[in-house]
Amino acid sequence: MKRFITSLSLLLLPALAGAYPHDAALSARLKKEFAVQLSSTAAGRELYSRLEKTGRYKSLQVLVRRDKGDAFAWFEPDANAVYFNSKFILKFFDAKGFSGAQVVEVLWSNKKVRAELVKYAHPIYLHELVHAVQCYLYPEYRQDAGGNPLEFEYEAYLTEDMYVHERMKADPALLRDFIRGSYTDIYTATTFGSYFTLSLDPEKYKEKIRRYYEEQLGGYVSMEDAAERRQAGMADSRILAYASGRVGEYARDNTSLARLQREKAEYAEFLENFYGTHWPAFSSDALLFIGTAALEEKNYPMALDCLAVADANAGRYGLALEVLGSLKTKGALAILEAASFVRDTHKKMSVEILAQHLKALEKACAATGRPFPEDLGPLRAENYPKAMSFYAAKYSEERDPARKDYYKENLDFFAAAAGSPQD
Incomplete structure (x- = not known):
């Protein structure tokens, strides 16, 4: 299932609990142990190089606090800290009844427990470190823009996905276990939720991120929109400022706008170079690697x-x-194998599993200009109305927003394919 179960980084979260006795010691240990993981890759080493040049990384803390929201982790600029949500740490360990202070104490005192967290949560931490370096370089951007910059997520996700790709190529055991369904956890599912949805088209990749942060999560705005809104507001406020004697406030706003426009231009150039350097070599290599394993x-x-x-x-x-030839060859092989698999095993499949195989096969044939296997046409015609009913029921019952979106996406697909589009 393609979904983002990601950290709500850069959100202004509620005030958290005061200091716990072992905060400093745990922070030092986590920071050191995460660094060992991240520094094993070129992507991680490049990130640390950028962090160290800012001068602020040295004082960064890694803290554990409980929050009621859906954030696995987040970076808080004012505290210069990456926070891990103890609610999800407990879920990861399938533990209950621990207070925030107790979670901190266990992680501080138990090396094995801490190592298990670091082993699976390190991509989440890397994502937040990207936001840390962004805030170090553009400390006043959020205040100037009146929102969180959408483009920061474009950088954070690509950095995280490149990092995960390096790690999986070096040791694909976790990837294969996850693909075959023999292992999962909340952090790994989150990490692979992005990694598995790569695209050859960088704009499609960024659009997926934009939809999640702008349309579902909220509180994020593109740098272009932020500058335009601020510019429009300045034009309206100039006359009022002079008429009311608030010239100093207008001057400060004008300075803020100039800074916002400068930072927008600087970051746009950086992001274009960042994507241009790594795309499409990274995305095509990752798609071939994941697809071959699958x-x-x-x-x-x-x-x-x-x-x-x-x-x-x-x-x-x-x-x-x-590379293009390899994708075409392996894509054709995947279509042939998938069609054969459906022919041989469809009677043993549930409505949902069969529907997902037929859907993937249909989309793959359409993308590569191949006809859908003629002998599977009757099976598709029989299955799709059942799949539509299945996802309609799931959609109406579900309360979790991410799952509801997934069910709606499938409902729309099977309804349209079955000839009964939904309003």
């Missing part, structure tokens, strides 16, 4: 999503001919 583990919906992507537009992304 194909070998017989997770055909995932294999098709990753490998059957060399559509008519693939040539414009600047892919090397060898």
